[in-house]
Amino acid sequence: MERLETGDLVRYANGGTAVTGTYIAERDGMAVVKLESGYNIGTSLEKIEFVERPARQPPAGAGVVVQNTDLPELAIISTGGTIASRVDYRTGAVMSQFSASDILRAIPELGDIARYRDRQIASILSENMQPALWRELARAVYDEIRAGVAGVIVTHGTDTMAYSAAAVRFMLKTPVPVVFVGSQRSADRPSSDNAMNALCSAAAATGDLGEVAVVMHATTNDDRCAIHRATRVRKMHTSRRDAFQSMGMAPLGYVDYPSLSVTLSDEAVRRGAEEPELHDALEERCALIHFYPGMPPAVLDAFEGCAGLVISGTGLGHVATAWIPKIREMVEDGTTVVMTSQCLHGRVCDRVYNTGRDLLSAGVIEGEDMLPEAALVKLMWVLGNEPDPERAGVLMQTDLRGEIRRRSIP
Numbered sequence: 001m002e003r004l005e006t007g008d009l010v011r012y013a014n015g016g017t018a019v020t021g022t023y024i025a026e027r028d029g030m031a032v033v034k035l036e037s038g039y040n041i042g043t044s045l046e047k048i049e050f051v052e053r054p055a056r057q058p059p060a061g062a063g064v065v066v067q068n069t070d071l072p073e074l075a076i077i078s079t080g081g082t083i084a085s086r087v088d089y090r091t092g093a094v095m096s097q098f099s100a101s102d103i104l105r106a107i108p109e110l111g112d113i114a115r116y117r118d119r120q121i122a123s124i125l126s127e128n129m130q131p132a133l134w135r136e137l138a139r140a141v142y143d144e145i146r147a148g149v150a151g152v153i154v155t156h157g158t159d160t161m162a163y164s165a166a167a168v169r170f171m172l173k174t175p176v177p178v179v180f181v182g183s184q185r186s187a188d189r190p191s192s193d194n195a196m197n198a199l200c201s202a203a204a205a206t207g208d209l210g211e212v213a214v215v216m217h218a219t220t221n222d223d224r225c226a227i228h229r230a231t232r233v234r235k236m237h238t239s240r241r242d243a244f245q246s247m248g249m250a251p252l253g254y255v256d257y258p259s260l261s262v263t264l265s266d267e268a269v270r271r272g273a274e275e276p277e278l279h280d281a282l283e284e285r286c287a288l289i290h291f292y293p294g295m296p297p298a299v300l301d302a303f304e305g306c307a308g309l310v311i312s313g314t315g316l317g318h319v320a321t322a323w324i325p326k327i328r329e330m331v332e333d334g335t336t337v338v339m340t341s342q343c344l345h346g347r348v349c350d351r352v353y354n355t356g357r358d359l360l361s362a363g364v365i366e367g368e369d370m371l372p373e374a375a376l377v378k379l380m381w382v383l384g385n386e387p388d389p390e391r392a393g394v395l396m397q398t399d400l401r402g403e404i405r406r407r408s409i410p
Contacts, residue, residue: 004031009051012043020051065101067115072150074114074205076103077140079122079133079164081157081182107195113202113260114150126157126164126182131380134167135280141168141178142278151177151205153198158182158235158243161214165230166374169212169401170381173277177209180230182216184241193217193241200225200255207262211269211402213252217241226251227264231374231403234344247344248369248405269402281384283307288376290342291319297326308336308379311364312372317341317348318355324362331363336383338396340367340375347408365393368404378403 004010008023012033021033021041030042103118104111121136122129141152152174156164165180172178181201183194193216201215204227214233218226219242228246237243246252253264264270286308289299300323303309309330313319317339319327331337339359341348347369350356360366367375379396386392398404 004045004048004050005053008053011049011051012041013047013049014043023048065104065111067104067111069115071114072206073148074116074202075141075144075147075149075152076116076118076155077137077144077152078118078120078155079126079129079137079157080124081126081155081161103198107198109195109199110202113199114206117144117149119144124157126160129157129160129164131167131282131284134164134377135171135282137164138168138171138278138280141174142172142276145174145176145178145276149176151179151207153201153205154178154180156180156182158184158216162230162233162235162244162371163373163377165212165214165233166401166403167282167377167381169230170378171278171280171282172212173274174212175210175272175274175276177205177207177271178212179205179209179227180212180214184217184239184243191241196222196257197225199260200257203255203260203262204253208264208271209252209262209268210271210273211252214244215255216244218251218254222257224257225255227253227255227262227268229402231378231401232371232405234371234373247371248409279381279385282380283383284380286310286376286380286383288312288372290372291323293320295320295323297323300326300330303335304330304333306330306335307383308338310338310340310367310372310375310379312340312342313348314342316346316352316356317350317359317366318353319359321355321358324355324358327359327364328362334389336365336379336389336392336396337363338365338367338375338379340370340372342372344371345409365396368397369408370403374403 004023010023011018011020021035024032031045031048034040121140144152161182179201181197185192204215212230214228215225218224228251232247232249234247235243236245252268255262285306287303287306288310290312339348348366350360382392382395
């Protein structure tokens with residue numbers, strides 16, 4: 001058999017059925033082949049047959065993409081993640097893509113919606129996101145808004161996208177849409193949500209929205225994307241395409257697919273309602289802890305010296321009574337302690353049971369119905385911008401960016 005090279009077309013015999021695919025590489029004596037379905041398989045070299053060697057294509061990124069200057073201009077700010085990738089169909093590899101030209105080559109339909117400028121601030125897995133990058137991201141978004149773009153798209157890994165979107169929303173007031181978008185499944189998978197999410201995010205970014213939002217699949221079907229408020233959204237599944245859900249409220253709107261028509265609820269902040277403002281100070285010495293039965297109070301020793309601590313407590317906002325003396329000590333030493341609930345739905349109320357009343361007496365602040373993650377980034381922002389502890393406590397119980405609902409959904 002002719003010596004195989006990456007990109008060769010091969011035939012694979014499987015139980016009497018022959019299928020064709022693209023040879024990628026040999027690994028540990030096995031051939032890796034990308035099938036026409038988009039999936040990769042590993043098989044012995046003896047089971048594949050060379051078919052032909054296609055003419056080599058120019059490398060990705062070659063050539064010039066012409067953008068329509070009559071369309072509104074959007075800024076694409078990349079932090080990394082699955083959506084900021086493309087597939088090299090010669091090798092089967094998933095490669096990073098950051099330039100507007102790269103993205104338009106991968107998803108040319110984007111060129112029918114807007115023209116684009118690009119800016120990369122990071123190329124990381126989202127679990128490696130840091131508050132310092134949140135500040136850099138907020139500044140980049142603010143700069144693009146001041147430069148006059150019609151909207152901003154932020155590509156981001158899905159695992160911590162809700163944290164980043166909430167952080168940017170607290171730091172930034174915006175007159176234009178700022179849309180976070182990601183992809184649950186990489187572009188080399190037949191079920192990828194990459195292209196549809198990108199197209200829906202562009203449609204939302206040219207629409208009438210005037211706040212920070214997350215745009216992702218609304219259902220497991222390719223029928224529409226939901227527009228979620230940045231401070232009320234959470235990733236609720238590890239791999240489903242509709243993993244992101246608005247918590248305690250309905251989505252701000254939807255983008256139908258493939259029509260890309262955008263509908264917004266009455267609650268959505270409209271384009272132009274806010275003047276651009278940036279307040280990007282963050283107090284990074286804040287933490288989030290999830291209480292569990294039997295968790296020893298000594299765990300709190302690790303958080304001594306923190307400026308702020310968010311506790312994700314049980315039910316209405318409880319921890320073991322043995323924790324209360326240590327919490328009181330932390331508050332007296334200057335730590336702002338905020339209580340949220342693991343239930344995610346409903347409201348913290350520490351005035352019902354003795355444990356709750358004792359927590360309030362110890363100086364704990366009720367986190368209303370804030371999501372624990374949103375409460376954490378809000379606490380960082382509040383303590384970074386308000387030096388007075390009493391005033392900071394008031395702000396934590398004040399709805400600033402739609403993070404607190406006046407009434408919880410029953």
